[in-house]
Amino acid sequence: MNFIEQKVGDVLVVGINLARATLQEADSFKQLLYNAMDKGERKIVVDFSQCDFVDSTFLGALVVSLKRMTQAGGDIKLVGFRPAVRSMMELTRMHKVFDCYESVQDAVKSFS
Amino acid sequence: MKGLILGAGIGSRLLPLTNEIPALMVPILNKPLVLYILEHLKRFEINEVKISLHHLPEVVDSYLGDGEEFDIKISYSLEKELLETGHSIKRIPSYFDDTILIHYGNVLTNIDLNDFLYFHKQRKSIFSYVVIENRIVKNINEISIDEKSQIIDYKFRATDSQYQFIPAGIFLAEKEILDHISLNKNFSLEEDLLRIICDNKLPAFAYIHKGDYYKIQYPKDLLEMNIQILKMLALAEGRLIFGNKIGIHKEVLNSILYPVFVGENSVIHKKVVVKGPTVIGDDVIIDEGATISNSLIINNTYLGKNLEIENSIVYKNLCINTKSDYSIYVTDSFILAPIVKIKLSDKIKEILFRLIDIALSLIGLILLLPIMLLISLAIKLDSKGPVIYKSKRTQKPQLVDQGDKWYRYEPEKVVYYYKFRTMKVDGIGKNDLKSKNIYTDGPYFKIKDDPRITKVGKFLRKTSLDELPLLFNVLKGDLSLVGVWGLPPEEAVSLMETGGTKGFYQLKDVAQLRFKGKLGLAGYWQSRGRSELSAEERSIHDAIQALASIKDEKLRAKLGAYSRVNSLRGYLSLILETIKSVIKRKGAY
Numbered sequence: 001m002n003f004i005e006q007k008v009g010d011v012l013v014v015g016i017n018l019a020r021a022t023l024q025e026a027d028s029f030k031q032l033l034y035n036a037m038d039k040g041e042r043k044i045v046v047d048f049s050q051c052d053f054v055d056s057t058f059l060g061a062l063v064v065s066l067k068r069m070t071q072a073g074g075d076i077k078l079v080g081f082r083p084a085v086r087s088m089m090e091l092t093r094m095h096k097v098f099d100c101y102e103s104v105q106d107a108v109k110s111f112s
Numbered sequence: 113m114k115g116l117i118l119g120a121g122i123g124s125r126l127l128p129l130t131n132e133i134p135a136l137m138v139p140i141l142n143k144p145l146v147l148y149i150l151e152h153l154k155r156f157e158i159n160e161v162k163i164s165l166h167h168l169p170e171v172v173d174s175y176l177g178d179g180e181e182f183d184i185k186i187s188y189s190l191e192k193e194l195l196e197t198g199h200s201i202k203r204i205p206s207y208f209d210d211t212i213l214i215h216y217g218n219v220l221t222n223i224d225l226n227d228f229l230y231f232h233k234q235r236k237s238i239f240s241y242v243v244i245e246n247r248i249v250k251n252i253n254e255i256s257i258d259e260k261s262q263i264i265d266y267k268f269r270a271t272d273s274q275y276q277f278i279p280a281g282i283f284l285a286e287k288e289i290l291d292h293i294s295l296n297k298n299f300s301l302e303e304d305l306l307r308i309i310c311d312n313k314l315p316a317f318a319y320i321h322k323g324d325y326y327k328i329q330y331p332k333d334l335l336e337m338n339i340q341i342l343k344m345l346a347l348a349e350g351r352l353i354f355g356n357k358i359g360i361h362k363e364v365l366n367s368i369l370y371p372v373f374v375g376e377n378s379v380i381h382k383k384v385v386v387k388g389p390t391v392i393g394d395d396v397i398i399d400e401g402a403t404i405s406n407s408l409i410i411n412n413t414y415l416g417k418n419l420e421i422e423n424s425i426v427y428k429n430l431c432i433n434t435k436s437d438y439s440i441y442v443t444d445s446f447i448l449a450p451i452v453k454i455k456l457s458d459k460i461k462e463i464l465f466r467l468i469d470i471a472l473s474l475i476g477l478i479l480l481l482p483i484m485l486l487i488s489l490a491i492k493l494d495s496k497g498p499v500i501y502k503s504k505r506t507q508k509p510q511l512v513d514q515g516d517k518w519y520r521y522e523p524e525k526v527v528y529y530y531k532f533r534t535m536k537v538d539g540i541g542k543n544d545l546k547s548k549n550i551y552t553d554g555p556y557f558k559i560k561d562d563p564r565i566t567k568v569g570k571f572l573r574k575t576s577l578d579e580l581p582l583l584f585n586v587l588k589g590d591l592s593l594v595g596v597w598g599l600p601p602e603e604a605v606s607l608m609e610t611g612g613t614k615g616f617y618q619l620k621d622v623a624q625l626r627f628k629g630k631l632g633l634a635g636y637w638q639s640r641g642r643s644e645l646s647a648e649e650r651s652i653h654d655a656i657q658a659l660a661s662i663k664d665e666k667l668r669a670k671l672g673a674y675s676r677v678n679s680l681r682g683y684l685s686l687i688l689e690t691i692k693s694v695i696k697r698k699g700a701y
Contacts, residue, residue: 056653056655057649057653060646060648060652063622063648063649064646064648064649066618087181091659092652093622093625093655096618097622
């Protein structure tokens with residue numbers, strides 16, 4: 001299982017169960033988020049706490065999904081950056097594009 | 113709360129080691145001492161620190177910078193002349209906006225700073241000392257306190273050890289203490305200030321610390337500190353700790369007496385005996401038959417054949433015996449020597465990349481010449497107009513002052529990309545497209561079934577053959593084989609102003625990073641599906657590629673696997689991957 005889905009209230013939490021989130025899994029990840037949106041999910045939290053590396057293709061999948069989600073009136077929030085992922089997010093200024101939180105609880109709370 | 117680390121001292125008792133390394137930066141298990149202090153402060157939510165520096169300040173600055181990498185805000189107070197501790201505080205009154213924690217640069221403790229702060233606030237202290245019990249050290253300043261911990265007396269350089277406590281080098285200060293510190297450059301917190309406190313009965317208190325306390329004054333302290341931390345780590349992580357890419361001879365590995373720490377890229381040859389506790393830094397070479405025991409070998413050091421090192425600190429060609437404090441610089445490079453790293457400098461790499469560009473584009477042009485002639489002929493026959501179309505592209509837009517506080521973006525460096533013409537000369541403009549309800553999606557747009565395109569043009573675009581003349585640009589030096597795709601000026605300007613992806617302005621900051629890179633043909637997104645990717649995805653690929661081409665070691669370290677663009681292998685592989693992707697015709701139209 002590369003991605004673990006879990007419902008917390010009306011928020012869908014997607015845990016990335018990969019040490020390296022790269023182009024191999026980017027498509028299936030994008031598909032998962034798209035499917036969730038099609039099913040009507042408007043509050044999604046993506047949990048990176050198991051993740052040590054995120055490549056540009058995977059980041060791309062995230063951003064495309066966020067664009068679709070904001071157009072649909074929802075939001076995707078990110079949590080659990082490890083140091084390498086955090087510096088990647090900061091360098092690419094992605095932390096300004098997404099709302100980022102320390103923990104899943106914080107992110108879930110921010111939706112309400 | 114803000115912190116102030118007093119790091120200006122020369123570390124004279126650590127000389128001659130401190131001739132090479134400032135006292136703040138002496139290594140403890142390969143990490144500079146100051147980093148341990150910063151980590152301790154951070155644990156108690158001190159996120160802003162000023163460091164006073166005097167000796168070799170550039171070494172500290174180049175390592176810590178503004179602290180962003182270490183998640184703490186760092187600024188420096190540079191002392192041109194070596195000042196005593198009191199003066200280091202007196203000269204930065206504007207830094208005091210609240211209680212400040214002052215910490216010596218050569219002290220490590222496990223003190224609970226929250227508890228210390230509570231102690232300080234509860235007693236409405238204006239200056240608090242952390243003190244430890246005197247462990248039979250003589251000739252030291254001692255403090256006497258009453259039952260409420262207020263400082264009532266002190267003894268300067270006591271010879272008969274009258275009082276119990278000595279200052280530990282950690283203080284909490286309120287701004288009003290500055291009124292009691294004179295501008296005298298020899299004013300010390302441990303002498304002059306104590307005298308003033310006792311004479312005027314100022315509300316100053318002493319907090320007794322009973323936990324760990326290390327002061328790194330002499331070489332033996334530095335070795336001891338390394339060994340202490342090594343033992344703690346060895347308990348936690350097994351007996352031998354080592355970094356990446358080390359080479360230890362198999363027989364040696366079996367005979368090592370633990371605990372031993374080995375840093376990155378270090379090599380230990382055969383017949384070497386390593387007896388722990390021993391700490392070996394990064395890029396250290398220990399040659400055949402050497403014996404190392406109870407020692408600290410600092411980075412970039414070569415230890416010669418059959419050398420015996422015991423109870424010592426070794427750095428390059430300097431060896432300090434910690435038992436006798438005897439130190440020696442070895443002039444014979446077969447015994448001890450600094451390791452000079454042969455590394456392709458950025459300049460050489462740049463020249464190399466340029467040579468590759470010239471060679472490959474030249475070969476490409478020669479091989480493709482017949483095809484290009486055929487294409488030229490086809491274009492001429494298909495529609496009227498020139499064979500080559502010059503497309504205006506730009507490196508990056510630049511802010512231009514229009515007067516009256518109005519600014520406008522203008523393309524900075526304009527380059528004309530040579531392409532085979534694929535559109536009709538008397539074609540339709542963009543506005544005509546809009547009237548036909550064809551809209552473009554920001555700077556990264558391409559349109560399917562564009563009515564302006566000629567028959568031959570359609571084929572050329574599909575096969576990417578229209579871009580072959582770009583090899584002339586590469587040969588000329590306008591752009592490189594690997595780099596960020598140049599945008600037409602108006603698209604670059606719109607990217608600067610709006611982020612370029614229609615209706616998704618949040619991405620503006622990310623998308624603009626592309627302008628940090630140099631222009632080129634092959635790149636991440638070109639090698640991964642070309643126009644199939646959305647504008648957002650491409651902007652991220654471009655951003656990362658641009659970042660990776662910046663010449664900054666720290667940045668590269670952060671980018672990790674991405675910095676491969678900068679290696680010879682990465683350069684060639686991106687070219688290959690892009691060619692492959694073009695041949696597969698994935699996503700081009």
